[in-house]
Amino acid sequence: MRLLALLLLLFSPALMAVVETYHFDDDEKRDRYQTFVEELRCPKCQNQNLAGSNSPIAKDLRRELHRLLEEGRDDEQVVEYMVSRYGEFVLYRPRFNPETAVLWLAPMIFLALGLALVAMVFRRQKKPAGAATETLNDNEKKALNDILKDQDVGDTNG
Amino acid sequence: MQRLKLFLPLITFAAIAIFFYTMVSRIDQGEYNPQDLPSALINKPFPSFSLAKLEDLTVSLQQKDLLGNITLVNVWATWCPSCHVEHGYLNYLFSEKDMIIVGVNYKDKAPAAQRWLQTKGNPYRFNIFDPDGILGLDLGVTGAPETYVLDHRGFVRFRYQGPLNEMVWQDKFQALIEQLQQEQLAYNGRGSR
Numbered sequence: 001m002r003l004l005a006l007l008l009l010l011f012s013p014a015l016m017a018v019v020e021t022y023h024f025d026d027d028e029k030r031d032r033y034q035t036f037v038e039e040l041r042c043p044k045c046q047n048q049n050l051a052g053s054n055s056p057i058a059k060d061l062r063r064e065l066h067r068l069l070e071e072g073r074d075d076e077q078v079v080e081y082m083v084s085r086y087g088e089f090v091l092y093r094p095r096f097n098p099e100t101a102v103l104w105l106a107p108m109i110f111l112a113l114g115l116a117l118v119a120m121v122f123r124r125q126k127k128p129a130g131a132a133t134e135t136l137n138d139n140e141k142k143a144l145n146d147i148l149k150d151q152d153v154g155d156t157n158g
Numbered sequence: 159m160q161r162l163k164l165f166l167p168l169i170t171f172a173a174i175a176i177f178f179y180t181m182v183s184r185i186d187q188g189e190y191n192p193q194d195l196p197s198a199l200i201n202k203p204f205p206s207f208s209l210a211k212l213e214d215l216t217v218s219l220q221q222k223d224l225l226g227n228i229t230l231v232n233v234w235a236t237w238c239p240s241c242h243v244e245h246g247y248l249n250y251l252f253s254e255k256d257m258i259i260v261g262v263n264y265k266d267k268a269p270a271a272q273r274w275l276q277t278k279g280n281p282y283r284f285n286i287f288d289p290d291g292i293l294g295l296d297l298g299v300t301g302a303p304e305t306y307v308l309d310h311r312g313f314v315r316f317r318y319q320g321p322l323n324e325m326v327w328q329d330k331f332q333a334l335i336e337q338l339q340q341e342q343l344a345y346n347g348r349g350s351r
Binding site: 060085 | 197198294295297
């Protein structure tokens with residue numbers, strides 16, 4: 001039983017995901033590396049980030065990322081390096097430009113549309129309720145009372 | 159009007175359903191592949207490199223060796239199953255359609271790759287030997303096979319991911335190659351005047 005647990009630990013997917021380890025001069029670079037492998041997308045396996053992918057291309061990109069950081073490139077240069085080769089696609093948080101504008105603005109547009117719709121529905125609902133009491137003229141009131149009276153009589157009889 | 163509003167959710171649902179149905183059928187027919195990535199190199203020059211020639215590892219190849227002709231740059235490797243499938247069609251493109259094809263032997267071992275060319279035929283004008291995938295990285299290669307179309311100036315005009323065959327060629331390459339040939343003719347005409 002203990003052996004099984006050990007085996008399960010050894011072959012857990014979390015451990016299998018990233019096989020290689022990189023040495024960094026300082027902790028700040030290691031942190032940046034961690035952020036990048038979380039936020040850069042593997043170009044081959046589209047719903048995984050670099051950290052979670054076993055594909056050769058993700059491995060290459062991790063190696064390049066390590067190299068770039070060790071060379072002292074800043075974040076902007078690293079992003080530029082990746083985007084110039086694999087396109088905006090590699091960024092899980094794409095930069096704002098005409099191509100990605102729809103991605104960024106669509107949620108806000110939909111939210112605005114939704115709010116407008118809600119506002120419209122509320123205004124519409126209020127109006128008929130108020131209008132109904134006002135438009136009942138004397139004749140109508142009398143008719144209504146008659147109906148109600150009829151019903152009372154009917155109820156007591158029945 | 160009021161009646162129509164009741165049907166609004168149904169109409170919205172129908173519109174979304176039609177949209178998804180057309181997407182799925184386009185994927186089925188191979189018109190659209192959600193896995194395809196637009197290459198970041200389109201309309202940019204082929205990246206510079208300096209790598210050995212597979213046929214003779216002492217010879218070094220550069221970016222300038224790709225200039226002057228409309229060229230297909232085909233990324234391949236002996237470990238890639240689709241490349242086996244594709245190779246016959248590359249031979250056909252070379253012998254029957256007179257295409258200039260340059261190979262990028264991607265993350266491969268030289269002896270195995272050389273043997274491959276001997277046994278399966280060699281449609282390539284030459285092969286760039288890229289064992290570490292350095293050029294592949296600069297090209298934005300995500301896997302083999304991939305095929306890039308270069309115009310006579312050495313600019314990347316199109317990238318196709320996956321094995322080539324007659325259907326793909328008719329669909330995605332034919333018209334582009336003709337257009338590039340026109341461009342080259344126009345350019346040469348202007349140069350000689």
